[in-house]
Amino acid sequence: MATMTHDTAVQRRLRSGLICAVVSASSFGLSGxxxxxxxxxxxxxxxxVAVRVLVAAVVLVPIALIQLRGDWQLLRRNASLIAVYGLVAVAGTQLAYFNAVSYMPVGVALLIEFTAPIAVVGWLWLRHDQRPTGATVAGAMLGITGLVLVIDLRSGLSASWVGMAWALATVVGAAAYFILSAHGDGTLPGTVLAAGGLLIGGLGLLAAGAAGIVPLHATTxxxxxxxxxxxxxxxVLLLGVVTAALSYVTGIAASRLLGSRLASFTGLLEVLAALTFAWALLxxxxxxxxxxxxxxxxxxVIAVRRGETTTD
Known part of the structure; x- marks a missing residue:
């Protein structure tokens, strides 16, 4: 009976996590x-991007304050996590991507960025001794192969070393997003992490624009x-509410329910979602x-899910 209850709980957790992951990936895919x-x-x-994450922060901060219930000690205990999440996973990834595409084709930069799940697997293996299963490895190969086919690389593979360095930095940022999203002591609500990270990330992007690192200009x-x-x-409203606020909250929930490895591979669905929305809107x-x-x-993704299930 205990085994059946455990299996049911695991399946329910996987189902909820996959729903969150698909919602997050689909919402992110609409942003492009x-x-x-x-x-x-x-x-x-x-x-x-700056407006997108700041609008999301405005939406989420009131909810985060309600969830905190005045527990500022909780916020202080997790201040470093929130700061790193905002500066690395949010602002850092975007800044690295902008600089990468200024030196190389967009398709190449995206292909490099979305190898982040492999970086997540490597980190969990080396840092936490979580050796990937055969199904996980096979799923990774299928996913990356599919990614190569989905992303348009007809513009060529030429890239400078500077561009390659920036693109590799996006891999670090994207991997950090999944790893940090799954991190925490179990008491920090995902909305608080998302709100704080988006606010810090948005302010970081504005600071980068003021310093001339990236151009900031908009029109009506x-x-x-x-x-x-x-x-x-x-x-702008859709970018902030749907593709940022909803995406980051459900992405954090997915990483906590599935673990950073499975969540990162499910995140590859973002590319498929972006393809679909580009077809509909553009x-x-x-x-x-x-x-x-x-x-x-x-x-x-299905293969990786099966591999992760066998490790529970």
């Missing part, structure tokens, strides 16, 4: 097409998508090879 619309209207990439021009035109504030029809890549990503 929405951001492209704003950038076509005259916004800089850094401005889009109408934003044009495939079948409609809208005011600038609607994409008219960028996917090629058959990209659809095959999406199928391989899904197969890889």
């Amino acid at each position: 097409p929405l951001a492209r619309g704003l950038m076509n209207a005259g916004w800089s990439a850094a401005s889009v 021009n109408p934003v044009v998508f495939q079948d409609f035109t809208t005011s600038w504030w609607l994409p 008219g960028e029809t996917p090629h058959p090879i990209q659809l095959l890549g999406g199928a391989l990503i899904l197969t890889g």
Whole structure:
């Protein structure tokens, strides 16, 4: 009876975690097409991200304050975690990505960034002696192969050493996102971690813009998508509430329920979601090879899930 209860609890935890992971990846995937619309209207990439994370912080901070219930000691005990999460997982990853794409094709930079699950596996193996199973390794190979097919690399593989260094920094930031999201003493609510990290990350991006590290400029021009035109504030609101606030909260929940390894591989679905939203909003029809890549990503995630289940 105890074994059956344990198995049921594990399955329920996996199911809830996968739902959160899919919601997070899908929400993150919407950010690219929405951001492209704003950038076509005259916004800089850094401005889009800074506004996105700060709007999310405004949405989440009141909820975080309610969850804290005045327990400022809890906030102080986790101050370093929140600060590192905001500066590395949020702001650092974005800054590294912006600099990477200034030296190399976008597709190449994305491909390098989304090898982060392999970095997560390596970290857990070396640091915590969590050796990956055969199913996890096979799923990783399928997922990365699918990623290569989904991401458009027709612009070429040429890149400078400086660009490669920035791209590798995005891998560190993305891996840190999953590892730190799963971290904590069990008492820090995920919303508090997300709100604090987004606020610190957004302020960090504004500081980087003020220092001239990234360009910050925005307009109030109408934003044009495939079948409609809208005011600038609607994409900004969606970016902040859906693609940041919702994405980070559900992403933290997924990492805590699934563990950083499985959550990071499920995060590959973000690329598939971005492809779908780009098709709907920007008219960028996917090629058959990209659809095959999406199928391989899904197969890889399922394989990793089976591998993680066998370790419970």
